[in-house]
Amino acid sequence: MPALGDATRGRVLFGGDYNPEQWPEETWADDMRLMKDAGVTSVTVGVFSWARIEPRPGVRDFGWLDRLMDLLHAHGVGVVLATPTASPPPWMGARHPETLPRDEDGRTVWWGSRQQFCASSPTYRAYAAAITEDLAARYADHPALTMWHINNEYCTHCWCDETARHFRRWLTARYGTVDALNEAWGTAFWSQRYDTWDEVIPPRRAQYIRNPAHLLDFRRFTSDALLECFRAERDIVARHTPRTPVTTNFMPLWSGQDAWAWAAEEDVVSVDVYPDPKDPLGGQYNALIADMTRSQAGGGPWMLMEQAAGAVNWRAVNRPKPAGLNRLLSLQAVARGADAVCYFQWRQSRQGAEKFHSAMLPHAGEQGRTFREVRRIGAELAALGPEVAGTRVAADVAVLHDWHAWWGTEQEGRPSREVAYPEVVRAWHRALWEGGHTTAFAHPEHDLSGYRMVVAPQLYLLSDAAVENLVAYTEGGGTLVCGFWTGVADEDDRIRPGGMDERLRALFGIGTLHEWWPLARGETVTCDGFTGSLWSEELQAGDAEVVAAYRDGELAGLPAVLRRGRAWYVSTLPDPDGLRDLLGRAAAGAGARPVLGGLPPGVEAVRRGGLLFVLNHGREPVEVAVRGAYRDVLTGATVAGGALALERYGVAALREAGRDGSGTAPGYVGRGGSGTA
Numbered sequence: 001m002p003a004l005g006d007a008t009r010g011r012v013l014f015g016g017d018y019n020p021e022q023w024p025e026e027t028w029a030d031d032m033r034l035m036k037d038a039g040v041t042s043v044t045v046g047v048f049s050w051a052r053i054e055p056r057p058g059v060r061d062f063g064w065l066d067r068l069m070d071l072l073h074a075h076g077v078g079v080v081l082a083t084p085t086a087s088p089p090p091w092m093g094a095r096h097p098e099t100l101p102r103d104e105d106g107r108t109v110w111w112g113s114r115q116q117f118c119a120s121s122p123t124y125r126a127y128a129a130a131i132t133e134d135l136a137a138r139y140a141d142h143p144a145l146t147m148w149h150i151n152n153e154y155c156t157h158c159w160c161d162e163t164a165r166h167f168r169r170w171l172t173a174r175y176g177t178v179d180a181l182n183e184a185w186g187t188a189f190w191s192q193r194y195d196t197w198d199e200v201i202p203p204r205r206a207q208y209i210r211n212p213a214h215l216l217d218f219r220r221f222t223s224d225a226l227l228e229c230f231r232a233e234r235d236i237v238a239r240h241t242p243r244t245p246v247t248t249n250f251m252p253l254w255s256g257q258d259a260w261a262w263a264a265e266e267d268v269v270s271v272d273v274y275p276d277p278k279d280p281l282g283g284q285y286n287a288l289i290a291d292m293t294r295s296q297a298g299g300g301p302w303m304l305m306e307q308a309a310g311a312v313n314w315r316a317v318n319r320p321k322p323a324g325l326n327r328l329l330s331l332q333a334v335a336r337g338a339d340a341v342c343y344f345q346w347r348q349s350r351q352g353a354e355k356f357h358s359a360m361l362p363h364a365g366e367q368g369r370t371f372r373e374v375r376r377i378g379a380e381l382a383a384l385g386p387e388v389a390g391t392r393v394a395a396d397v398a399v400l401h402d403w404h405a406w407w408g409t410e411q412e413g414r415p416s417r418e419v420a421y422p423e424v425v426r427a428w429h430r431a432l433w434e435g436g437h438t439t440a441f442a443h444p445e446h447d448l449s450g451y452r453m454v455v456a457p458q459l460y461l462l463s464d465a466a467v468e469n470l471v472a473y474t475e476g477g478g479t480l481v482c483g484f485w486t487g488v489a490d491e492d493d494r495i496r497p498g499g500m501d502e503r504l505r506a507l508f509g510i511g512t513l514h515e516w517w518p519l520a521r522g523e524t525v526t527c528d529g530f531t532g533s534l535w536s537e538e539l540q541a542g543d544a545e546v547v548a549a550y551r552d553g554e555l556a557g558l559p560a561v562l563r564r565g566r567a568w569y570v571s572t573l574p575d576p577d578g579l580r581d582l583l584g585r586a587a588a589g590a591g592a593r594p595v596l597g598g599l600p601p602g603v604e605a606v607r608r609g610g611l612l613f614v615l616n617h618g619r620e621p622v623e624v625a626v627r628g629a630y631r632d633v634l635t636g637a638t639v640a641g642g643a644l645a646l647e648r649y650g651v652a653a654l655r656e657a658g659r660d661g662s663g664t665a666p667g668y669v670g671r672g673g674s675g676t677a
């Protein structure tokens with residue numbers, strides 16, 4: 001099976017989306033000059049080129065793309081060639097309105113932007129297959145081609161009649177009979193029983209709260225329907241180029257795709273990440289997405305397909321990245337396993353919806369601060385490539401995450417609309433990140449035996465196989481820490497008797513779960529050692545140790561955190577310091593150690609291959625005490641017996657002096673450090 005290494009060939013790829021069809025061809029020569037200057041090795045071409053390649057149905061204009069591919073090859077730039085199927089040309093919607101998506105109200109989603117296709121439309125699929133076939137046939141042997149990029153950020157949802165027919169086929173495959181569907185969806189409630197398959201429709205606008213199992217299955221179906229589109233195009237390109245890796249870019253922690261299932265179908269897992277420069281914890285968010293993507297890639301190298309060199313254009317207030325932040329986040333991705341650091345996009349557009357979105361080469365041009373920083377990153381990645389490309393990142397703590405559990409929590413009639421699954425996952429990852437642990441992500445049914453500690457921030461819905469996996473992991477010597485609102489429902493969103501799976505209640509030593517007590521936004525509850533927010537639970541301990549109790553409010557005196565041996569249950573969301581301490585204690589007991597102890601706040605340490613990366617996410621310079629002798633492969637400087645100075649947003653990539661880069665990671669960088677972040 002092809003892999004990212006087939007495209008990188010021992011380098012860390014550097015580049016971005018390249019949309020030269022927006023520019024006169026005279027500009028291309030300037031692009032080549034500046035790409036060389038910046039150290040660009042890879043560009044993604046054709047993502048939104050459908051109307052240019054197929055200006056009217058069946059017509060092909062490949063001339064410009066032929067010239068472009070040749071030009072890039074002549075300049076030593078590899079091409080990640082995209083199928084253009086994310087943005088059908090206006091002629092498709094005009095001639096074939098059935099290809100346009102309908103929203104929950106039945107309203108048409110028109111052309112005029114992008115991604116206006118219904119994944120279930122046979123007409124859309126036929127056009128997409130045809131253009132993919134011709135593209136693959138034409139460029140299969142082109143020497144510039146290094147990878148295929150299918151579509152772009154699959155995200156379109158549709159509720160049309162064609163989708164309804166497709167949904168019924170999907171449900172028939174899942175349940176076999178209407179009776180089984182009725183049972184799984186609990187349609188005895190509110191007279192929702194279906195008599196025939198034809199009565200089943202996508203969950204469109206309705207009078208009041210809709211059936212949550214229906215909504216859940218529609219999420220599953222939509223992810224699968226889009227995946228069918230991906231597979232169809234992937235199979236076409238793979239037939240032409242069996243040794244060229246194939247990817248499609250995920251959006252970060254996005255609810256629309258079950259990325260565990262999708263990643264299993266890709267040769268290369270890639271993601272687009274846009275931390276908000278205004279967010280003081282943007283570095284933690286970047287780390288989370290890196291950890292999740294690397295884990296989807298089986299712990300091996302992954303591709304940062306898109307990030308912004310500066311500002312985006314889609315937040316309420318779009319701040320550029322301050323000097324150094326682009327470099328910091330790019331090198332952080334490499335430290336956490338990326339073998340490709342790419343951007344949206346190479347040259348900033350002068351027209352269209354993204355003319356205020358930054359690029360590697362922004363409106364300010366090659367003299368601008370952004371381009372100068374891009375050039376520096378390109379040079380540093382060239383130096384880092386031989387040190388890290390193809391290497392793995394070790395993690396002995398895993399965070400459990402499952403899209404189906406997420407979908408289950410997002411239902412309309414739930415105990416609290418204030419609980420947002422991604423926020424809870426992020427809070428738990430933050431606690432581990434600040435505690436200095438390198439984390440992986442895992443699905444609750446994965447083999448967890450390689451991890452010393454596993455945490456489940458929130459898994460509302462768990463299959464029997466997942467429950468048994470968690471129990472077996474803990475009985476096998478693993479440490480499990482679960483957050484609130486976990487193990488509540490089965491795969492069909494049927495509440496488990498007792499409000500939590502009985503095997504899990506036994507595991508945590510919970511006697512009775514009397515009630516869920518969600519907290520209002522801003523409301524807190526005092527517990528031993530921390531403050532809780534968002535949620536609390538009226539629990540009675542069974543044979544568990546009470547680690548912390550509620551100290552005020554209705555639940556005063558009742559257990560907040562329970563522990564039975566290696567299984568911990570946390571029934572609220574502790575404040576950041578509290579959660580960090582709690583997970584730190586559990587990790588220490590499990591033998592999971594931080595990469596480096598005693599780092600100043602905001603300083604991150606990660607080992608990859610033979611290197612120890614130390615990254616300062618703070619806005620102030622900082623010093624980290626170092627014992628031993630190292631060489632910083634970014635600067636060539638020797639770091640020996642003293643302090644490692646990191647400027648604001650500074651990064652060091654340390655190799656133990658005397659090692660050739662392929663050996664083990666540096667042994668010890670001392671505790672302590674001074675300064676604030």
Ligand code: GAL
Pocket residue numbers: 152153272274306312313344354357
């Ligand atoms: C991504 C998309 C790119 C570009 C970028 C802007 O979602 O794939 O085409 O729109 O966002 O941030």
